[in-house]
Amino acid sequence: MQSIKMLDLVSKYEAPLYVYDSDKIAANYNDFVNAFKVPKLKVHYACKALSNITILKLFRSLGAGLDCVSSQEIRLGLLAGFKPEDILFTPNNISEAEYDHTVSLGVNITVDNFEMLEYFGSTYPEVPVCVRINPHMMAGGNRKISVGHIGSKFGISIHQLPLLERIVNSFKMNINGIHVHTGSDILDSEIFIKAAQLILSVVDKFDTVKFVDFGSGFKVAYKENGLHTDIAEFGEEFSTMFNEYCEKRGKQYELKFEPGKYMVSDAGVFLARANVIKQTPATTFVGVDSGMNHLIRPMFYDAYHEITNISNPEGKKKIYSVVGYICENDTFGVDRQLSQVRKDDILQFKNAGAYCFSMSSNYNSRYRPAEVLIHNGKDYLIREREQFDDLIKNQPSIEI
C-alpha cells in the first residue's frame, strides 16, 4: 500500500475515496487460517463487512468460503464464482419466501428460530439445516454489538434445547451443523472458549452434525497497541479444545468460522478532503467533504477511526474535532491531534475496510464514493462514484 501514494490516488480518482489493499487482506486471511491446527477447517468471509464483488473474487481466489446474511449477498457470491456448497446462509428473521429462494440456490441453510425450523421440517425434510444457538454469554465489547446475551434477538436459546430436540426428532431432520455467533469484540478468549464448550454440548445431541460453526467476533486494533484478538494464541487454545472434543466423540467435525471485520478492517482507508477549518469559541472544527452517509461507524456505535492529515505530515500538531457535512450529528472524532490542517488537505481514516462502504447511504441525496483496490502493485477502480442518475433511476417520473 505504501508504494502507491494515497495522494496520487486522490488526484486520479478524487475524494472522498475508499482504498483497499489486497496484500493485507491476503495476509489477514492466511494468519487466520494458519492459527488453527485442526484436520478440517473452512473460513467463510462474512461479506456484509465489505461486499464489493472484486473483494469477493479475491476471497474466492484465497480459498475462503463465504458467509451471507441475505439472498442478495448469496447472488453476489455466486456471481463472484463461489460454489453454493461453500456459501453459508446465516440470516435472521427473514421470510419463508427468501428461504425458499435460497434452498433453490443450493447453499448451506442456517435457521435461528423454531418457526423456521418447523417450516423446514415440514416443507423440506430432506434439506440439511444448521441451527444457530444463543449461548447467552457476553463476549465483552459494546452492548450494541454483543449478540449472545440474554436480551439478544439472535439464535435459539440454549435453554430450549429439549424443544429443539423434540422438533428435530419428530420431523426426522438432518441437522448438519451447529452455529453460534456471539457478536463483535472478543476481548476475552476464555469466555469465547467457555461458550464454545456449551455449544459442543449441543453438538452431542445430534448424530447428523458434520460441522460446528463458531461465527466471529474477532477484534482488531483501532489504535497503535490497541486491544485486539491475538489470533495465533486464540487459535492454538481453541484447536486443542476442539481436537480433544472430536477425539472424545470419535468423529472428525469440520470447524468453521465467519470473520468479517478481522479480514478487511485494517486493509482499507477512507480519504476525505478538508472543506472548512472553523474556529469556534470552544473548538477548532475540520469540516470534511463527507459524513455519516459514507462512514457511519463513529456516529452509529462510537467506533474509533484513527485520522491523519496526509497532505501535511510534518505540520505542527493541533487539536481538532473532525466533522462531516451532513445536517445531523455528524462527528468523526473529537479532540484529535492532527498535523495542522489547511483547506483542501486530505485526511486519511484508518480501519475503513469493514462496515464502512457497506453501510454507506445516499442520505442528504449525496453520492456514495468510489472504491479502489491496490492489487499486485497496481490500482484498480472497483466501484465508480455515483452520479445524479443513480439517485433518480428508481423513481418513476410522475406528473403531479
Ligand SMILES: *Cc1c(COP(=O)(O)O)cnc(C)c1O
Ligand atoms: C456479521 C456477522 C459475522 C461477522 O462478524 P465480524 O465481527 O465482522 O467478524 C459473522 N457471522 C454472522 C452470522 C454475522 O452476522
